[in-house]
Amino acid sequence: MEKSKVFFTDLRTTPKLNLLDKLEKLLERTGIENIDFKDKLTAIKIHFGEPGNLAYIRPNYAAKLVHIVKKLGGKPFLTDANTLYSGRRSNGVDHLESAYENGFNPLATGCHVIIADGLKGVDYREIKIDQELCKTAKIGSAIAESDILISMTHFKGHEMTGFGGTLKNLGMGCASVGGKLEQHSTSKPNIKAEKCISCGQCLKNCAHDAIVWDENKKAKIVTGNCVGCGQCIVVCPVGAVRVLWEAASELLNKKIAEYTYAAIKGKQCLHISFIMNVSPDCDCWNSNDVPLVPDIGIAASFDPVALDMACVDLVNGAPIIYGSKLTDSHHEHGDLIGEDKFSHVHPNTNWRIGLKHAEKIGVGSMEYQLIKI
Secondary structure, three states, X not given: OOOEEEEEXXXXXXXXXXXXXXXXHHHHXXXXXXXXXXXXXXXXXXXXXXXXOOOOOOHHHHHHHHHHHHHOOOEEEEEEOOOOOXXXXXXXXXXXXXXXXXXXXXXXXXXXXXXXXXXXXXOEEEEEOOOOOOOEEEEEHHHHXXXXXXXXXXXXXXXXXXXEOHXXXXXXXXXXXXXXXXXXXXXXXXEOOOOOOOOOHHHHHOOOOOEEEOOOOXXXXXXXXXXXXXXXXXXXXXXXXXXXXXXXXXXXXXXXXXXXXXXXXXXXXXXXXXXXOOOOOOOOOOOOOOOXXXXXXXXXXXXXXXXXXXXXXXXXXXXXXXXXXXXXXXXXXOXXXXXXXXXXXXXXXXXXXXXXXHHHXXXXXXXXXXXXO
């Protein structure tokens, strides 16, 4: 079987060829013009970055992609879904303000920002997938209803999955709050009675009669009625609703693969990965640590699995940056070229499980051909 093609450009520039020009040439070579954009609603899935974290993709790159899509007749918008944890991207208003603060606004990028799962993270479409762990997937409606999906991913480490790449951007990033809950936990949420202030917001907003008052007028979840939508997590003003972050790395990576299957199902898709500021942890933190390796380049492919595999190999083939978490982990001698840097930084994770599962269910192939341009 023919290997999937992954196109790659390094970051060397000239006065006549800057990085935005190189991105455009990369996409042309990848075959973006083969996508039928004519009057199609095009979701550009990107992580806007938690304010305070500066490792996210620069808005300039998004603006270039928007320009290309418009030139090809598409109707692009930038999008991401709300977060499960409490932060500045956990509801539609704060999320939009965070995106604008980090430069993802119509003036800078040339298109609108739409929060994929709405104001409170419950605007989603349930997509039937019948996979090993997930029979359906809750995908943010703006993404589910788009005609075309293009992912722009900041490639980095991740404390729960080993690395955060295209599959993570799609599988976790396109999921509604309830979808994220399903991936992160094998149990329903619960309420810490000592933190509950009896405001009634969770009861008022639960559509499944899954929350009642206990004898002390503290909210309590009726597990049998709970569907895991995550609405109570979003509306609680004091953080009394607790997520049980119990899904092991292997299980989480498999669920992410299955949610990726749902996100791209029936769509024309293209995926771009920026191997820059390869920070050790997720962009969802409000800070970013020293990158693990020097900036490497930009890669693109129609195959998200091949793209992630190629990015891993490129990072593992690079020397480490001294003073990063890799040297904290007793690797102060040697540059670790050829070694699995993500397993060194996050030894309790197993990223290969996710890629193998994604390959098994038909999301893509781990076998690739790297084409340098």
